[in-house]
Amino acid sequence: MHQAPTQTYPPAKHVLRDLQLAVEHHPNRTVQAWIPVGAELLSPSGAPHPGALATLVDAVGGGLAAAVAQPDWIATADLTLHLLGRTEATETHARGHVLRKGRTTVVVEVSLADQGDRALGFATMSFALLPRRDGNPVIESADSVQRMTTAVEGSGFEHPLEEETGLVVSDPSAGAVELAAVDYVRNSLGAVQGGMMAMAASTAAQHALSHACGAAVETVDLQVTYLALAKIGPVRSRVRVLDASPSYGCAHVELVDAGADERVTTLARVVAGRPA
Amino acid sequence: MTMFADPDAGRSLTRYFGLTLRETSAPGAALPTVEGDLAVLDHVRAPAGNVRAGALLTVADSVAGLCGGLAALPGWVVSTNLMLHVASFEAVGPLRAAAQVLRTGRNAVVTGVSILDDGRSAALVADGVLTSAVLQPKGGAPDYPRPLHLEAGSVDPWTTEPLPEYLAVRPMGPAAVAIDLDDRLRNPWGILHGGAIAALVDMAAEHATGGTTADTVLHFLSPGRVGPVMATVETVGTRADGTLARVEVRDRGAADRLMTMAAVTCRP
Numbered sequence: 001m002h003q004a005p006t007q008t009y010p011p012a013k014h015v016l017r018d019l020q021l022a023v024e025h026h027p028n029r030t031v032q033a034w035i036p037v038g039a040e041l042l043s044p045s046g047a048p049h050p051g052a053l054a055t056l057v058d059a060v061g062g063g064l065a066a067a068v069a070q071p072d073w074i075a076t077a078d079l080t081l082h083l084l085g086r087t088e089a090t091e092t093h094a095r096g097h098v099l100r101k102g103r104t105t106v107v108v109e110v111s112l113a114d115q116g117d118r119a120l121g122f123a124t125m126s127f128a129l130l131p132r133r134d135g136n137p138v139i140e141s142a143d144s145v146q147r148m149t150t151a152v153e154g155s156g157f158e159h160p161l162e163e164e165t166g167l168v169v170s171d172p173s174a175g176a177v178e179l180a181a182v183d184y185v186r187n188s189l190g191a192v193q194g195g196m197m198a199m200a201a202s203t204a205a206q207h208a209l210s211h212a213c214g215a216a217v218e219t220v221d222l223q224v225t226y227l228a229l230a231k232i233g234p235v236r237s238r239v240r241v242l243d244a245s246p247s248y249g250c251a252h253v254e255l256v257d258a259g260a261d262e263r264v265t266t267l268a269r270v271v272a273g274r275p276a
Numbered sequence: 277m278t279m280f281a282d283p284d285a286g287r288s289l290t291r292y293f294g295l296t297l298r299e300t301s302a303p304g305a306a307l308p309t310v311e312g313d314l315a316v317l318d319h320v321r322a323p324a325g326n327v328r329a330g331a332l333l334t335v336a337d338s339v340a341g342l343c344g345g346l347a348a349l350p351g352w353v354v355s356t357n358l359m360l361h362v363a364s365f366e367a368v369g370p371l372r373a374a375a376q377v378l379r380t381g382r383n384a385v386v387t388g389v390s391i392l393d394d395g396r397s398a399a400l401v402a403d404g405v406l407t408s409a410v411l412q413p414k415g416g417a418p419d420y421p422r423p424l425h426l427e428a429g430s431v432d433p434w435t436t437e438p439l440p441e442y443l444a445v446r447p448m449g450p451a452a453v454a455i456d457l458d459d460r461l462r463n464p465w466g467i468l469h470g471g472a473i474a475a476l477v478d479m480a481a482e483h484a485t486g487g488t489t490a491d492t493v494l495h496f497l498s499p500g501r502v503g504p505v506m507a508t509v510e511t512v513g514t515r516a517d518g519t520l521a522r523v524e525v526r527d528r529g530a531a532d533r534l535m536t537m538a539a540v541t542c543r544p
Contacts, residue, residue, distance in 0.1 A: 077384065077407060078357060080493045082520055082539045084513040099537055100497040104383040104409055105356060107495050109537065119512055122522060124495060124539065126357055126407065128384060220515050221491055221541060223359040225386060225405050227379045242403055243363040248517035250361050250491075252403055267378065267388070267405060269361050271491060271541070273516025 009188040012152055015165060015196065019052065020151040021059055027143050031064045031096040037089045040157035040164065043218050045275030046087035048120065049161050050219040051199025053092065054081055057110045058195035059150075060096040061125035065106040066139055068098055073136040074106065074127040076194045081222040083121035085275055089114035104129050121220075136188075165196060167203060174239065175208030175251065181233025181259075191229035197255055197266045198224050204237035205251040205270030212244035212251075213274075220248075221271035230266070232259030248273035287426070288460035289469045290338050292442055293320060293331060294431035297342055299423040300374075307377040308346040312339035314428070316369025316395075319436045322488070326365035328439055329489035330478035332402045334471025335373050336360050336389045340406035341470070343375035344385035345417070346424065352417040353385055353408035355470040358494045360389075360404030365488065365543075368395030375406075383410055418464070443475060448506060451484040454528075457503025468500030468535070477523050477538045480507035485519040487542030494538045502529030509540075518543040 010016045023033045033056065035041075041052045058079060065074045092112055099107040106127045112120040157164050165185050170176045179185065179192065179200045187193040202219040210216050238254040248271060255266040290297070294314045301309040312335055314320075320331040337358055345353045372392050379386040384407055391402040420426075436442075443461070448454050455461070455476055463469040473496065478489045506528055512520040518541050525536035 077386075078359075078405075080359065080539060082493075082512070082541070083515075084520065085515050086513075099495060099534070102409075107497060107537075121520070122512065122539070124493065124537070126495070128381070217516075220517065220520075223361075223405070223491075223493060225359075225378070225407070227386065242361060242400060250363065264378075269359065269403065269405075269491075271361070271517055276515070 010150065011183055013184060015055060015185055016059060016150045017152055017155045018157050018164065019055060020155050021056065022149045023063065025063065025067065025146045029068055029098050031060050033060045033094045035092050037092055038157065040160050044216065045085065045218055047085045047218065047275065048089050048092055050081060050083065050202045050222060051161055051195065053083065053112060054079065054198035054222060055193065055195025056092060056094050057081060057123040057125065058193065060094045060110050061108040064096045064098060064108050065127040068101050069106055069129050070139055071132055072129045073132050075130055076226050077126040077128050078226060079123065079125045079194060079198055079224045081121065081123045081198065083220045084119060085218060085220055085273070086114065086118060086120050089120060091115040092120060162203060167200060169203065169207055172207040173211035175204040175237055177204045177237045179235040181230060181235065189229060191231045192233065192235055194226060197230065197235065198222055200235055200237060200255055201253040201266065201268035202270055204239050205253050206272050208239040208241055208251050209244060209249040209272045212241045213246060213249045215246060215274055217248060217272035217274050219270055219272045223269045225267045227267065228263060228265045230255065230257040232257055234258050289334065289471050291428050293334060294428045295335055295338055296428045297339060297426040299346065303423065308343055310339055310343035310346065310375045312373040314371050316367055316371055317431055317433045317436065319438050324488065326488060327367045328478060329362055329492060330439060330475030332362060332391055333358060333360055333474030333478065333492060335371065335391060336402065336404050337406060337470045337474060339373040340375040340387040340389040341408060343377060344387045344406065344408040347377045347380050347385050348410045350417050351410040352413050353410055354465060355406060355496050356409045357407040357496065358404065358470065358474065360402050360492050362402045362490045363400045367393045367401050370394050371401060384408065385410060439475060440479060443472060445476065445479050447483060452506055452508040453480045453483050454504045454506040457500055457505055468505060470496055473500065473525055473536050476505065476507045476525060477536065477540060480509050480523055481521045481540040481542050484509035485511060485521055485542040487518050487544055489540055490518060490543045491541040492538060494536055496536050498533055498535050500527045500535050502527055504528050505535065517541060
């Protein structure tokens, strides 16, 4: 399968380009992808940042689902990410395959490993099939491996991921974060990209849970449900801690589009634990 | 005639749990809300005393599924994705599950569900989201009188067998368990009830890891029609909150078709 390049998306300066994503689409409905994991994409413990992994999974899963959905198009319904918190990754390798293609949905699984093929975790995504509209990218079938990269000259992060994306933590103990809906983090529909929403939920929960647990914890599980597109922004978080212990905790996160009457766009349950 | 004409068809599992379902939204409300109540009896507890995650998943699936179904009328729903976090293992009971519709679309309904312990000042026991696909059943959707009330009847604690015995779960080596597809485990669509699948996943994960199920993500991919149905566990690794496992459920009698894929975290 081959995703035809579009003129407008992603723009030259975009989080997907800075991730320097290299992708292989295989004729057997599988995808492999790689991103380098530099210091800008590491959590304080040294594990790959959940926001980077969620964005990688979203790109891999979305590309695969879009390919198998042809001639229809897709909308992301949910994303789950299950991580081991393993450190020392300098590269992340994602392998995606289709679990189900039905009349109305596509379900995709993505496994994640480091440069030594040690498991980092795995992820799932569900997509709703939508009738094709003008402007949806055209995807053509191919009977050979198709390779592409999102990187262009100058791509790569100069600052840590959250800083680069403009994610602001306004009240750490409450888990209040804010993310502007700028082109750098938008998807092809003009809304904040699903991986970036997952990052906002993860960061919001991590801060609230670190306060509730009494120690720094990092996201190991993300269960994200997408209800509506966040097109106006800024995206703001509301966090409710569900349970907390000295070792781990879980929080319920709502992400609202503040510019759209505080509309709830995304729900997440986030589990965060103390790094090993 | 609607396939839901017999109001008892496909309700054996909810009766086993003693789960009474009632619509709580005002007549004419734009979006329905549904609550489910059950006493916590020994048959749904694990040997350690906690309410089995499989029971909580079944309650969540049943209450949120009914809520989503009412929102989908004149269509009806089948579960496609259930995510549940168990916040407390210390439920006293009775439990109350409250579901509300979060989003409705042409093809899917998303429903939020919280399970509260009325024996502990409505403390949170579990929190989750169910996504359901909207289908058009042969002969139409269930014709329930509104507001809906489905009484489970009482459960005899002396004669009701524990959940593993009720499901007739049998180990299939160190990392798998199986059940037969008994008619009483079928839902109103005539396929294996999502709650039974969830309970099987829970028991498989606990069997393989030796832990207690806390977080579960279930993707219902295809229906279970024939059986036996087998759940196989791959342990992915351990972390601060327990052991992460990946579980596949297959219909062995239907060419080993993949029915469900799950991610489960078990506490030590």
